Amino acid sequence: MHCAATSPRRPPQWLPALWLAAALLTGSATAAETADGTATTAATREPAYRLVIDAPQSLVAVIERSIGLVRWQGYADMTAELLDRLARESRDEATEAAATEGYFSAHVEVAIDRDAKPVTVTLTMSPGAPTRIAAVRIDVAGPVVADPLGGAAITKIRADWGLPEGDVFRQAAWTAAKDRALATLRAGPFAAARIARSEAAIDPDAHAAVLSVELDSGPPFRFGALEIQGLAKYGASIVRNYSTIRPGDPYSEAALEQFIRRLNTTGYFASVQATIDPDTANPDDATIRVAVIEAPTRNLEAGIGYSTDVQFNAKVNYRDVNVDDRGLQMLVNGELDTKIQAAALRFSQPANEAGWIGTYGLGAKRTDIEGLITQTAAIGTRWHTVEERRERAISATFYLDDQHPSDAPSQRSHAVYVEGEQYWREVDNLIAPGRGWIASAQLGGGIPGVSTRGFGRVVGRFAAWVPLGAVHEINLRADAGAVLAPTRDGIPSTLLFRTGGDTTVRGYEFESLGVKQGTATVGGRYFAVGSVEAIRWMSESWGLAAFVDTGNAADSLSDFRFVVGYGGGLRVRTPLGPFRFDIAYGQQTHQVRMHFSVGLSF
Numbered sequence: 001m002h003c004a005a006t007s008p009r010r011p012p013q014w015l016p017a018l019w020l021a022a023a024l025l026t027g028s029a030t031a032a033e034t035a036d037g038t039a040t041t042a043a044t045r046e047p048a049y050r051l052v053i054d055a056p057q058s059l060v061a062v063i064e065r066s067i068g069l070v071r072w073q074g075y076a077d078m079t080a081e082l083l084d085r086l087a088r089e090s091r092d093e094a095t096e097a098a099a100t101e102g103y104f105s106a107h108v109e110v111a112i113d114r115d116a117k118p119v120t121v122t123l124t125m126s127p128g129a130p131t132r133i134a135a136v137r138i139d140v141a142g143p144v145v146a147d148p149l150g151g152a153a154i155t156k157i158r159a160d161w162g163l164p165e166g167d168v169f170r171q172a173a174w175t176a177a178k179d180r181a182l183a184t185l186r187a188g189p190f191a192a193a194r195i196a197r198s199e200a201a202i203d204p205d206a207h208a209a210v211l212s213v214e215l216d217s218g219p220p221f222r223f224g225a226l227e228i229q230g231l232a233k234y235g236a237s238i239v240r241n242y243s244t245i246r247p248g249d250p251y252s253e254a255a256l257e258q259f260i261r262r263l264n265t266t267g268y269f270a271s272v273q274a275t276i277d278p279d280t281a282n283p284d285d286a287t288i289r290v291a292v293i294e295a296p297t298r299n300l301e302a303g304i305g306y307s308t309d310v311q312f313n314a315k316v317n318y319r320d321v322n323v324d325d326r327g328l329q330m331l332v333n334g335e336l337d338t339k340i341q342a343a344a345l346r347f348s349q350p351a352n353e354a355g356w357i358g359t360y361g362l363g364a365k366r367t368d369i370e371g372l373i374t375q376t377a378a379i380g381t382r383w384h385t386v387e388e389r390r391e392r393a394i395s396a397t398f399y400l401d402d403q404h405p406s407d408a409p410s411q412r413s414h415a416v417y418v419e420g421e422q423y424w425r426e427v428d429n430l431i432a433p434g435r436g437w438i439a440s441a442q443l444g445g446g447i448p449g450v451s452t453r454g455f456g457r458v459v460g461r462f463a464a465w466v467p468l469g470a471v472h473e474i475n476l477r478a479d480a481g482a483v484l485a486p487t488r489d490g491i492p493s494t495l496l497f498r499t500g501g502d503t504t505v506r507g508y509e510f511e512s513l514g515v516k517q518g519t520a521t522v523g524g525r526y527f528a529v530g531s532v533e534a535i536r537w538m539s540e541s542w543g544l545a546a547f548v549d550t551g552n553a554a555d556s557l558s559d560f561r562f563v564v565g566y567g568g569g570l571r572v573r574t575p576l577g578p579f580r581f582d583i584a585y586g587q588q589t590h591q592v593r594m595h596f597s598v599g600l601s602f
Helices: 014-026 057-068 080-100 150-159 170-188 253-264
Strands: 031-035 038-039 050-054 105-115 120-126 131-139 196-204 210-214 223-229 269-275 286-295 299-306 311-320 329-337 340-348 355-371 372-385 394-404 411-427 436-446 453-466 471-485 514-515 520-522 527-537 542-554 564-572 578-588 589-596
Touching: 038 196, 038 471, 050 057, 050 223, 057 080, 080 105, 080 170, 150 170, 170 196, 170 210, 170 471, 253 269, 253 286, 299 372, 372 520, 542 578, 564 589
Parallel strands: 050 120, 131 210, 223 286
Antiparallel strands: 031 038, 105 120, 196 210, 269 286, 299 311, 311 329, 329 340, 340 355, 355 372, 372 394, 394 411, 411 436, 436 453, 453 471, 471 527, 514 520, 527 542, 542 564, 564 578, 578 589
């Protein structure tokens, strides 16, 4: 015996209208039906009867959403005839509701106790054994079978199938599994993929379900030209130059979403949409239609906050994204807190045809941290690519720096510092990664003759996110750097290394790990930091973490000693990245410290 799973049935649509007409003709209280089918009256909201559902707790909610007895409880003009009708219909409604949860042999009884005050209706369900998946067959047809990119997509569809053998059949899970399989195929390059056929064959006697799905990939798509709508203040190049998609590239949903995110972060646009037409007759040259809404050109932001690193702070930013009517951006910002005071002016050009963004800036910064007062002025330029996952950058900066350590001689230095940077970002989400890794390498140096002393500098960073099942994950981090010079004297403080604090070695004060000079902690020529963190997600939005951090900064490798901090905390997923609240113990200082931070720092 085979049958198909069906959706819960609503009460006949004519019932509310019939009883409304009867109420009006007899002068009784006015009745109405809400959008979800619930009968209500203006005269009363008291229930016309009491409903008791005697069923497994996992099925009570789905039964309540499916039966008319729940929706009509507040109907003041309830009659014995209508209640009898609702009770009869509720048997089928509850049976069908149980079927959507995998119980196709449910037995339902409804009893009405008219002597009770109020009248009591009891619905009793014996669900029987659940129906489990006995077999799954997933077929994929079309050009995807022979396409070089198709094999990986087919493997992923089968590996990520959301309703495997042995699971209880549920209608919602069945629908979600099909949608997920189709989305995997449509992610690229088969944008017009469709479900050609699907069947859930249910054998209620054997409590078994056999699932079969056939997907038709349709033709592979390739990107064509850009078609841009909505520009008034800017030329088309302000959109085109932020694209790394080239005509002829295989269609990729991820590439299109990355292009949208990139445009949204430029400051030029309040809204961006980009699509291709999957119904096009020419899939080898699918036009990318980009629709934008331009943002106001000027923006002033100010705010106050608190962090465990710098305590109370205030920031103000003024931005004009179209200073010269050709997309030149100007940013003026200021920062004031108990340890850092800074001001800066920066100009940024829009991306050029080669996909590079040029910035020019100058600024001044004063810090008072761990007994070291620094005063630094800088002017320079930095160029970076629009491609975030393989980002490259080059920069040249002149630094003028004064260091004033407590109980030690002051020092003035300057440097013309040039640097190259390379980033690798293989993660599922650039803002809040849950899987993958990020690495970066920076190589630079102070130019002899125009610097207090010549030196080299190298920094490497690595972070990884490793999911372990559905609710556990491990986060790893390792950073290290070195200044290649016989001494740190004559090297600007901003190019030396200190560590400790919210995002480095927890359990220690902000930048308290470094070289001791007098009673101050100053920057050293070497640093290294490592972290292992385990998270148990209690829900989609929050989880608990345990971690161990280690690291230090020193002036020579022979003096380097790792210190350790460990503890636990709270994690909350936010649109800005993860929010972290931690309690950590510094093993070297024997102190407990609180830390919190928001976002990904890399």
